[in-house]
Amino acid sequence: MFKNSKSRFDSISDGIFAVVLTIMVLNIKVPQSVSSSSINQLIKEILIYLTSVGVVSQYWFFHQEMFNAVKKIKNHIMILNMCFLTTVSLIPFATAWLNDNLFSRITVITFALVLAVANFFQYLMFKLILSDCPQINKHDLEEKRSALIMLIGSFFYLIIGGIFPPVLLILVILSLFIRSSVAHIIRHF
Template identity: 40%
Template sequence: MFHSSKSRLDAISDGVFGVVLTIMVLDIKAPSNLSWQHLGNLPEEILTFFISFAVIGQYWIFHQELFSKLTKPTTKLLILNLFYLCFVCLMPFATSLLNNDLTARFNTTIFALVVCLVDSLQFILFHQVMGHWQRQGQSPTKHDLQEYHSAIIMFGFSIVYLLVGILWPLFLLPTIALSFLVRTIISRTLTKEVV
């Protein structure tokens, strides 16, 4: 009687990502007085916004790739996807904490923890979808394997973010920025070795 709908999964997911990406910019406060003193925090806020936007943007891209071949999601996948989106929704809050103070251990730890939770659920979703494909007799393509390896690497990096956020808060954003490049190189190398 009730059927899981792929179009509804895509619609709610794209809606959540669209709203999250849009509301993140609201945390950048325009200075009330145009003076050098009031413009002091603006570069940090903009940098934090760009890096957070890139993190969420990569989640959206991976999510789109993940569900592109899936025709009928299982109830388990729908529930996992909702948990995933729940933690994606926490990214603006975590970004706001970073904007308050990039060097505060609590703020960087919360941001890194949210990223770690999203990355863990993303890995679980990838694992579930790959298993679903295999049960359906579909073989993953080279690109699918590359995305799967990237999800594993992203989860590994999120643990590094957590350690950096706790131990060296000032280096969290540079670590995240550098990890984008390293993840791409590693996932491409692993895919060449597997295929």
Template identity: 30%
Template sequence: MKSFMNLNRFEAFSDGIFAIAMTLLVIEIKVPDLSQATASTAIDALIHAGPHILSYITSFLVIGVLWLNHHALFHLLKRVDRIVLTINLILLMCIAFIPFPTALIGEYGKLQPIVMSYGLTLSFTGIVYNALWFYVVRQYLWDHPQANRRFICQASLWSIGYPIFYLIASLLSLSNTTLSTVLYILTPLFYLFPSVIDRQLGNLPDGVS
């Protein structure tokens, strides 16, 4: 069956949205006015910018991990249909929205509703990605010699964990916003490690496992 859209166009459009969202994150890091500053006030200004820088790094890694997963999924595809495009559009909408809660948590990171909303945004984004993944698997839109049933099960478990971690972290904000924030930071760091998809599809350089 013919693909609903050229795969190269599909990938290029998606990559563009990811790139724009990652670039927008840095806009919230404002350069302080240090024209009349002393060494002490300059240090204070940098400390004040710390939460914005941390939220930028965290969200950049979050979007980066999602892009890596999206890229791996793309290399499994043999064709796309309209439903894939629709789910992917919703995913890209979520990706493009991430700079907003990132700006909020950078400015108001001690407020519980803000901390929770950040995690819920990332959790929902992960759920949409999983919807895309499971639809592709269920409709047999993938085609790769190494994509056997065992691989699909392992990759699915790896993928499901992403929104679950963020949901747990967001709920923890009800009792401890600091712990919640730490988990937000650690989750993308964990998912930066080579996934089962990378190992199974041979996307790793020699010597990496």
């Protein structure tokens, strides 16, 4: 009689991703003047916004691939998914704080910590879903490996962001490109 609905699971997940992606643009402030400092501030905010959109989009992409073949959502996966989505919903806050204090150690560590926790929940979901799956293909293993690499990478974000905060944004951007490039290369060979 009672069972979890896959369509409602997908709907709430996609809805949260859509809201997160939408509200992050609200952190970009319209310049009050056309001075070089205002334009530099605007460029910084757009760069941080695009980086955060890239991270959230990557999470959505992984989430969609992860749950595409899952037909029945078990309670522990549903709870873990809500933990993951709750952490992802903190990215706009961390992004806004980063906009205001890009080189502050505490804001950089907070941003890196949010990403680390999201990566942790994402990896746990991959691990649990694959443990319940009767047939695992190469693509599934590659996605799980990618989630693990993202988790390990987020610990580097924390360490490097704590030591040298200005490098974090560059590191996150590079990891997005590296992750996408490696996955693309592996799929072709």
